[in-house]
Amino acid sequence: MQPEYQASSRRQGAESTEHSGTIVLDKEHSPIDASSLYSMSPICPAPLCRQFWKAGNHDSGLISKSCSKNGASFLRVHPKFLHSNATSHKWAFGAIAELLDNAVDEVQNGATYVIVDKTVNPKDGTSALLIQDNGGGMDQEAMCRCLSFGFSDKKFESALGKYGNGFKTSSMRLGADVVVFSRCMKNRNLTQSVGLLSFTFLTRAGLDRIVVPMIEYEFMSTTSKWTSICSEQHFVNNLSLLLQWSPFSTEEDLLKQFNDIGDHGTKIIIYNLWLNDEGQMELNFQSDPEDIRISWDAESDKSCLRMSVSDLHLANTLRYSLREYLSILYLQIPENFCIWLRGRIVEYHNIANDLKYPEFILYKPQNGGCEEGSVITSIGFLKEAPLVNIHGFNVYHKNRLILPFWHVTYSFGTRGRGVVGVLEANFIQPTHNKQDFEKTPLFQKLEHRLKQMTWEYWDYHCALIGYSATKRIRAPSQASSESRKKHATAKRKDYDHEIDPEILKQKAGLRVNLPDPESIQNPPATTTTSDLDDQEMVLLLKENKRLHARCLEIEEGKEKYNAKVTLLRKELKDAQREYRRLLVQSGLLENPKKENTIIIL
Numbered sequence: 001m002q003p004e005y006q007a008s009s010r011r012q013g014a015e016s017t018e019h020s021g022t023i024v025l026d027k028e029h030s031p032i033d034a035s036s037l038y039s040m041s042p043i044c045p046a047p048l049c050r051q052f053w054k055a056g057n058h059d060s061g062l063i064s065k066s067c068s069k070n071g072a073s074f075l076r077v078h079p080k081f082l083h084s085n086a087t088s089h090k091w092a093f094g095a096i097a098e099l100l101d102n103a104v105d106e107v108q109n110g111a112t113y114v115i116v117d118k119t120v121n122p123k124d125g126t127s128a129l130l131i132q133d134n135g136g137g138m139d140q141e142a143m144c145r146c147l148s149f150g151f152s153d154k155k156f157e158s159a160l161g162k163y164g165n166g167f168k169t170s171s172m173r174l175g176a177d178v179v180v181f182s183r184c185m186k187n188r189n190l191t192q193s194v195g196l197l198s199f200t201f202l203t204r205a206g207l208d209r210i211v212v213p214m215i216e217y218e219f220m221s222t223t224s225k226w227t228s229i230c231s232e233q234h235f236v237n238n239l240s241l242l243l244q245w246s247p248f249s250t251e252e253d254l255l256k257q258f259n260d261i262g263d264h265g266t267k268i269i270i271y272n273l274w275l276n277d278e279g280q281m282e283l284n285f286q287s288d289p290e291d292i293r294i295s296w297d298a299e300s301d302k303s304c305l306r307m308s309v310s311d312l313h314l315a316n317t318l319r320y321s322l323r324e325y326l327s328i329l330y331l332q333i334p335e336n337f338c339i340w341l342r343g344r345i346v347e348y349h350n351i352a353n354d355l356k357y358p359e360f361i362l363y364k365p366q367n368g369g370c371e372e373g374s375v376i377t378s379i380g381f382l383k384e385a386p387l388v389n390i391h392g393f394n395v396y397h398k399n400r401l402i403l404p405f406w407h408v409t410y411s412f413g414t415r416g417r418g419v420v421g422v423l424e425a426n427f428i429q430p431t432h433n434k435q436d437f438e439k440t441p442l443f444q445k446l447e448h449r450l451k452q453m454t455w456e457y458w459d460y461h462c463a464l465i466g467y468s469a470t471k472r473i474r475a476p477s478q479a480s481s482e483s484r485k486k487h488a489t490a491k492r493k494d495y496d497h498e499i500d501p502e503i504l505k506q507k508a509g510l511r512v513n514l515p516d517p518e519s520i521q522n523p524p525a526t527t528t529t530s531d532l533d534d535q536e537m538v539l540l541l542k543e544n545k546r547l548h549a550r551c552l553e554i555e556e557g558k559e560k561y562n563a564k565v566t567l568l569r570k571e572l573k574d575a576q577r578e579y580r581r582l583l584v585q586s587g588l589l590e591n592p593k594k595e596n597t598i599i600i601l
Contacts, residue, residue, distance in 0.1 A: 051275050055083055055176070055199075077210050079202035086172035088433045092282055092294060093318075093325050095170035098434065099131050099268065100329070100339065101400065102167065106135025107334045110264070115340045116292070116322070118285045121247040121271045127285055128247065128271035129174060137184035137264040140216045140229070143193040146180065147212045168197070169433065174283070175270040176200045179246045181257045182266040190219040192226070192258055194242060200272055201245040213241035226255075247271055290344050292322040310388045314349070315405040328404065331396045331424055351394050352422045355380030357464050359457065363449060365427055367442050372427040377450070379457050385418030386465045393421040393450050395437070402430045402437060408450045414467060416454050 049055040089095040096116065103114035111133050119130040138146060146167055171178040176199040183192040195214040202210060215238050217226040228235045239251060247269065248254040261267055276282045276295055284293040310316065318325040323341055327349040333339075339346040352358070358380035365372045382388055392405035409416050428443045430436065437443045463469035 051277060051279075055274075076208065078208055079199065079210055082168065082172045082197075082199050082202070082210065086169050088169050088431075089173040089435075090433075091435065092174060093322055094433055094435045095173040096129075096131075096292075096322065097325070097329055097400075098166045098170035100326070101434070103131070103133035103135060104330070104334065104337070106133055106266075107337055109136030111135035112336055113338050113340055116326075117340070117342050118292070119269060122253070123247050123249065126271070127273060127281065127283075128269055129273060129283065130267070130269055132261070132265065132267040134262060134265040137261075137266055138182040138193065139184045139186050139189075139191050140193055140214075142184070143180065143182060143195050143214060143216075147195050147197055147214070166432075171197065171268065171270050172199060173274075175274060176272040177245070178268060178270045179242075179248075180266065180268055181261065183258055183261050183264055185264055190263070191229070192217050192219075194254060194257075196242055196246055198245045201241070213238040213245075215239055215242065288321075288323075290323070290342050292342065294320045309384055310390055313382075313384065313388055313390055314351075315390045315392070318404060325404075328394070329401050331399045331401070331422075351420065352378040354383050355420060355422075356383050356385070357381055357461055361453060363423075363446075365442055365445060372442060375423050375425055375427070377421050377423040377453065379419065379421040379453055381418045381461070381465055382420050386414075386467070389417060391416050391419050391454070393423065396422075396424040397428070397430050397434075397437075398426055399424070400430075400434060402434055408447055409454050415462075416458050418465065419454050419458055421450065421453065 086095075089098070100114055100116070103111060114133040115130065117130045119128045120126070121128050178197050180195045180197075181192070183190070193214060193216045195212060197212055215235060216229050218229045219225075220227050230238075242254060243249055243251070246254065248257070257267060257269075274282050278295075280295045282295055284295045287293050314324055314328070318328065323346060326339055326341060326346045328351060330348075333348045355378060358378055361377045361379060363375045363377055365375070377393075382390060384390075390405065391409070392407045393403070394401060395403040395406055405420070425437075425446060428440060428446065429438045431438060460469075
């Protein structure tokens with residue numbers, strides 16, 4: 001049973017706007033006049049402009065309700081900054097991924113899932129986006145930081161978010177308005193907070209600074225009731241703004257959103273979702289009931305029967321299918337954590353497992369003569385090669401995908417076709433939207449080396465998928481290991497270092513195929529030939545011999561099985577004849593020639 005809510009014992013004397021429930025992001029000496037902000041229609045209106053890429057150019061023409069003060073020494077943050085700040089996300093799925101990063105960061109606080117789903121705005125019936133996790137939640141102070149700019153308390157090394165800007169940019173990129181519900185247990189105090197960041201409210205009210213209505217409650221164990229922890233007047237003002245501009249019309253409906261959060265967790269509802277230039281909702285919930293798609297994708301105009309293998313590959317479908325994108329968003333899913341997308345768990349997909357003829361290259365970047373760590377790059381052909389015209393590297397940073405299928409090479413021919421790599425580059429810094437890397441000298445060195453890897457791999461392995469080899473793979477020679485190491489070092493310019501391939505596989509998290517015991521006892525003789533065709537012929541003959549032996553084994557088993565079946569049939573017929581003879585002898589079967597009650601197989 002849910003505890004009751006009590007308003008009569010609200011605390012008095014909250015003096016500052018942060019702790020009173022209304023956050024004014026450019027604090028003045030006097031709080032904003034809230035009485036003029038909730039005198040409009042009780043129905044939550046839509047933004048003045050519904051198209052995201054045009055919303056920032058729209059001028060409401062309304063007179064500002066807040067005036068500048070002479071001599072005031074503070075920075076004013078205009079509501080239009082919410083929109084211009086959100087333009088850092090060119091791609092809607094990148095904004096959703098930013099919100100999921102916050103949920104993944106909550107794994108250290110006990111989060112085991114995050115839900116991404118469609119919900120409905122009860123005021124107008126339009127679609128809204130729901131993102132909910134069962135992490136530690138936020139108290140009043142943490143909610144203020146979440147809704148402010150540049151504040152972040154994520155100090156642990158593995159944190160994906162650290163700039164204190166991701167929530168604002170991502171939520172405002174997806175929709176004009178967002179309401180946040182969070183429940184938290186801190187210092188044995190159970191609290192819950194509701195905050196509203198509304199571009200619609202700010203623009204329609206004609207404000208020239210960002211105002212964030214927020215209310216907070218604390219659970220009183222003595223009375224088993226929730227009590228507001230701000231002053232009466234501020235609570236009434238902020239609640240009025242929330243009920244007018246959020247999707248919920250009553251305090252009861254607003255607080256019902258906590259029913260499925262439990263003792264801790266956070267729920268985000270983004271509504272008044274943006275439309276594209278064609279006037280369609282950018283996030284498409286209708287095409288697939290278990291997915292969220294982007295409406296502008298060319299796939300919607302094509303039949304799957306007419307799409308090529310490349311069109312249907314993950315490298316292309318992730319651009320418009322959120323399920324495909326989330327399947328590779330993290331290099332490794334945290335243990336006991338899952339992503340629910342529209343009622344079904346997102347299945348983790350390791351791109352490195354799709355590679356055939358893989359190689360593992362250890363790359364040690366250097367900056368100013370100092371090593372910046374080491375990176376194991378898995379590189380190989382896609383399993384669909386040579387049918388797919390796809391290539392590139394999937395570059396992760398701290399387990400998070402930054403660049404999917406990044407094209408480091410551009411060629412009009414077939415060179416490099418189907419060559420794909422996977423690596424985790426923690427030595428370079430991603431941009432704030434986590435869709436690219438800062439173009440530092442280290443990044444440029446990495447790009448140059450990955451281009452070399454692509455060409456080298458293609459030149460030596462393209463014959464394995466049907467192309468004419470441009471270079472031959474040399475067989476082991478009598479040269480000493482030291483000379484081979486020197487040759488490899490000179491060739492790779494101190495960027496790569498040779499280590500045992502099996503160790504590389506283990507470090508890359510891939511399955512290690514142990515050698516056959518017979519091959520260890522009887523190693524092949526050293527050869528000096530460099531003819532790749534002869535090597536392939538030997539391999540084909542060995543495989544043919546193995547398959548032939550297997551066929552003989554199957555044929556022998558089949559003959560034994562048929563002989564056993566024939567023997568059993570004969571024994572069954574003999575038993576049936578004996579049974580009929582006994583029936584005739586006992587008088588139970590008078591006319592055995594006409595009676596056909598016994599079926600003989």
